[in-house]
Amino acid sequence: MMDPTATLTPPVGPRDHAQGSADAPVTLVEYGDYECPFCGEAYGIVKQLQADEGSRLRFVFRNFPLTQSHPFAEKAAEAAEAAGAQGKFWEMHDMLYEHQDALEPQDLIAYATELGLDVERFTRDLDAGTYAERVREDFMSGVRSGVNGTPTFFINGRRLDAGFDLETLETAVNAAAGSRRGA
């Protein structure tokens, strides 16, 4: 089920973190929170989906930290962006989702070390909130797009309201690929 009033705003563009080709017929966008357990569940499902779909799928992640419920979510999001500034967004993204129970500042720094980042720069960026505005921009774009909880997925720009188990996502990807071919 897709809600026509909930449309990805702005569309996927060069500022986004994307895995897969811009020419892929299907783009899946997730608005997620690194501390949210449901997003942790979705992390493994999306990995499986990417393995199954291959080049047919492009995956984009945007930050949607629910800071009132999840005290470590904001800095975790900034940590992924700070790693992204050093070319390792996805490595940090994976690291955070694989260690959702350890997202305190010293954990983030340990992950930066493990990923071989410039730790001094990474720490400075986190302390200064260098990427806080970027995270807020993602958040507000999610609000305007109709994000209604975490995780929220958009397929080719439309919000997916049917849940996020693997079968549902596969079905939605197939439908989107089919309608694109027919268009």
Place this chain on the structure above:
Amino acid sequence: MSSPATILPAGTPAPDFTLHSTPDETVSLRDFRGKPVILVFYPADWSPVCGDELELFNEVLPEFQRLGAQVLGISVDNVWSHDAFARARHLHFPLLADFEPKGAVSRAYGAYRPEDGVSARAIFLIDGTGVIRWSYLSPVGVNPGANGVLAALENLVPQDANAS
């Protein structure tokens, strides 16, 4: 109060109400004359989903406040449930108990589900003069996002689009 079959549409005067927000305090719609009010009807406290509707509105609250609006949550839960729920989720806006007579305010707005005995997921934007300017009923099982009411509020409140 009569109960309409569908949610009250834009242009309708918003039915006034007085409901408990805590065991000792009540909140009336007329208290907020002069500022926009966002009424968020929802089925129940303690929804099992993470990052649910109220958490979302809580997170967007600074944006609503920047635009001068007051957010009020309403469900048929009692004040003690609301109190515990608001604390657990760190909610920073009042939750009103449409508890006695049960669902009366929800019914007046056409936002009651008699088959379930709970409020529907409906959102109303009421202007400073007490007139509904926008309303939305979400499909069963789908949390509404904040996009619709935020756009309606921005439309209602003259503002410098670049202010933040």
